[in-house]
Amino acid sequence: MVKGKEIKPKQEAKILGVVMDAKLRFKKHMAEAATKGLSVAMCLRRLKMLSPRTARQLFITAVAPAMDYASVVWSHARGEKELTWLNRAQKMGAQAITGAFRTVSRAVAEAEAGIQTVDGRHAQAGMKLYINVRTLPKTHPLATLKVSVSRRYLSPLKRLALAFEKSRIERMETIQAYAVPPWHNRVSLVCEADREAAMAAANNAKDIVIATSASDREGLVAMGGFVTQESTGQVGRMVARYSVTLGSRDNQNPYTAELEAIAMALRCMPDGLQCRELTVISSCQSSLKAIAQPRQQSGQTTIRQIYEHIERLARGNNRAKMIWAPSRNDGFAMGREAKRQAKKATKAGCTPESPPYQARSTRTRLATSQLRRQRALPDKVGGYSKRIDRALPGEHTKALYDGLKRREADVLSQLRTGMARINSYLCKIGTAESDMCECGRAPETMEHFLFRCTRWET
Structure with a gap:
């Protein structure tokens, strides 16, 4: 009772921007995060004629933080359903960067746009937190965190410890709350x-x-x-x-x-x-x-x-x-x-x-590099893109798109994904009656359009 009013327990509460429910499932928070990310991604897509470099920077600074806020707290509870919610913003953001068609798979669109996946960003955030925990002084309560034998219920921190306990993190440097007192003269x-x-x-x-x-x-x-x-x-x-x-x-x-x-x-x-x-x-x-x-x-x-x-x-x-x-x-x-x-x-x-x-910066760089090397396109996704570029996904796609203007990036993404305004693709989606090229010699595939079509001979 507070001032004569009965205070009843609630099923959820927002603490430091994270919606905590009674069972710590974080369903509502993940739904809100996906909605915020999708809203910002839609705003990004409405900005016309942005260069791929600018659009990617806006995605990294606006869309991703809206979805990933405090992800180390709730990402362990994320299932396939919640991942689907978050991936909607990912795909729309990738389309805004490269101009790829909506029918391009999300994994290929992310690889072409040069952005991290949701799994990759959450794994990187968890890895950085775990490394930071290992740099804490021994007097800090989290510095004594160990993986207990009982695994009936695993807290988020214990899940992090289990995920990275086999990583080569030893002799990590200790980082105090401050290097020198605030009143100390600087060099x-x-x-x-x-x-x-x-x-x-x-x-x-x-x-x-x-x-x-x-x-x-x-x-x-x-x-x-x-x-x-x-x-x-x-x-x-x-x-x-x-x-x-x-x-x-x-x-x-x-x-x-x-x-x-x-x-x-x-x-x-x-x-x-x-x-x-x-x-x-x-x-x-x-x-x-x-x-x-x-x-x-x-x-x-x-x-x-x-x-x-x-x-x-x-x-x-x-x-x-x-x-x-x-x-x-x-x-x-x-x-x-x-x-x-x-x-x-x-x-x-x-x-x-x-x-x-071990320097924290070096350990973080190596762990981040290892996470990037583990990234790969799914087995049954992006067959055409894999034939065009065996190095997908990789950092080289940024160099391909960053020097292009908006319309040039649109054309390049269509060429690299195989989904373009040519009859072979338009016939597949039912917007063209035939896949034959206007020259009448063969179906209008990407190879025929680029190398064999007589309409472009001079």
């Missing part, structure tokens, strides 16, 4: 938009200058660095150089290697350093920007170490700043030497000194 970053200005800033660095680089070759990721002491009017004196093999591409990437190279250089600076200016120069913008604006990103452990060493050096009135230099900078000798050191550690026979942690 100064000089990132000039103009390449000439960036090269000038790198060459004008004085005092202690640290150039870092990363190398990704032969399946290995390594880092290298070159440290000099610069003085006004004098040639820089080399202080140190280093190269370290970090690990395989399955664990590390050039972004994390650049972070490790910067951390190692700062780690080796002595405590007795007084009143000096340290300048770190790198060609990796993503690493420098991650240090300047630390968040819950991959490589956070290394970023925390960088700030710890900068704070240690600041006790001796030392200042640290970072400068971005273009990677193809022939006028910056230190950058070339740092790159040479990094490549030295990726030669055949090089092995990491200790097993590195």
Whole structure:
């Protein structure tokens, strides 16, 4: 009772945008998600003369999020019936991108449009959530999630754990709630938009200058660095150089290697350093920007170490700043030497000194790539398209359509799907009396229309 009124239990409630029913079947939420997605897809289809690239971007940013909101919560309860609801928006969105006929199967239309399937997007979202859970600190309640012996009722999180328990996710990096406290001073970053200005800033660095680089070759990721002491009017004196093999591409990437190279250089600076200016120069913008604006990103452990060493050096009135230099900078000798050191550690026979942690970004990229390789057209669907293009589905379809205008994309999709305004197809759907070509020599098939019809001879 609340203020004399009896409050009766309801069968459903909306929590953070998700309609939760008493039995956690999520039927109503999936129906609403499919309706929203179909409504947005219909609006997309009404936009005439959009290029395939623009239409695909609108699908990714407007249609897919309307259907997939909080999919990791309810996708485990999705059945064939609910999947059919969601696929209506998928097919309409694919038609809006390529201009394919309505009679083209949904799987072929999705492959031609270069968009992910509903299953693919939901699997990718679940995979990302599982990887993020594995990066949580041990004090977090979800970090202790394990697959229990009893499987009478499986929660969504346990279903995720079962789906990905055999994946090679081990030694995952730990990502805290924040890298540095909000009140902590950030590292100064000089990132000039103009390449000439960036090269000038790198060459004008004085005092202690640290150039870092990363190398990704032969399946290995390594880092290298070159440290000099610069003085006004004098040639820089080399202080140190280093190269370290970090690990395989399955664990590390050039972004994390650049972070490790910067951390190692700062780690080796002595405590007795007084009143000096340290300048770190790198060609990796993503690493420098991650240090300047630390968040819950991959490589956070290394970023925390960088700030710890900068704070240690600041006790001796030392200042640290970072400068971005273009990677193809022939006028910056230190950058070339740092790159040479990094490549030295990726030669055949090089092995990491200790097993590195797995970077979240690398693990996510590999898992996403694996999901894409598993995608295939159904056995009894798209026989004509499979003969035309054995690589379907693949990323190459984006390159085929992205350079075309709307009408050109319409023609290409008709040619690639075999469903076009020619008599062989029109006769099948009952809109033409005969499949014969107007030249009278043979049925008007796609091959005859393109290569044999005498009407197009000059």
